[in-house]
């Protein structure tokens with residue numbers, strides 16, 4: 001009898017663990033990532049309701065129909081109404097999640113009109129190069145330097161992601177977004193950062209022995225700071241060019 005009395009406590013502990021783990025999902029710092037965060041939350045809430053209903057029914061059945069004597073309980077062979085209900089409910093849940101997933105995906109992949117900042121992010125073994133289109137500004141990482149992608153807050157940043165050698169992956173955890181850099185393919189996506197700060201980035205595709213060196217940072221600054229950084233970086237870039 002002891003274990004069954006402990007069952008509710010165990011279920012409660014598991015529920016708390018799941019909710020605590022889900023609470024670790026960072027809030028996104030981009031407008032696009034917010035759509036992903038909302039979708040995660042929706043999945044979590046629906047899963048929590050399903051969990052509570054299913055485990056509640058299991059616990060109720062275990063207690064209500066526990067063995068009391070040697071007599072067999074009434075045997076039921078099929079119930080059309082019940083079968084229809086337990087087929088229809090999951091189907092509706094899946095359809096609802098499908099529609100919300102498509103909507104979130106459309107929001108994340110949407111690139112309306114011209115972007116405010118256009119950057120080509122080039123992945124190579126084993127670092128990153130960020131080239132700012134229409135300016136001479138460029139940031140290159142190396143064995144001793146962690147490259148920083150500097151972007152203005154609240155502006156739409158269009159990233160053209162390419163690779164010069166093998167498959168890499170562009171991942172900034174706090175954007176809740178990841179995209180592969182594939183040789184011969186240009187992957188384009190928009191990021192609109194909603195707050196300033198310094199965010200960690202990392203290649204998440206094993207791409208060779210120094211794969212772990214492929215870290216980078218995204219520095220989100222105000223519009224004014226961005227303009228002065230851009231002017232300074234362009235000037236330094238021009239100074240490095242021969243004949244200028």
Ligand SMILES: [Cu+2]
Nearest residue numbers: 168203207214
């Ligand atoms: Cu890589």
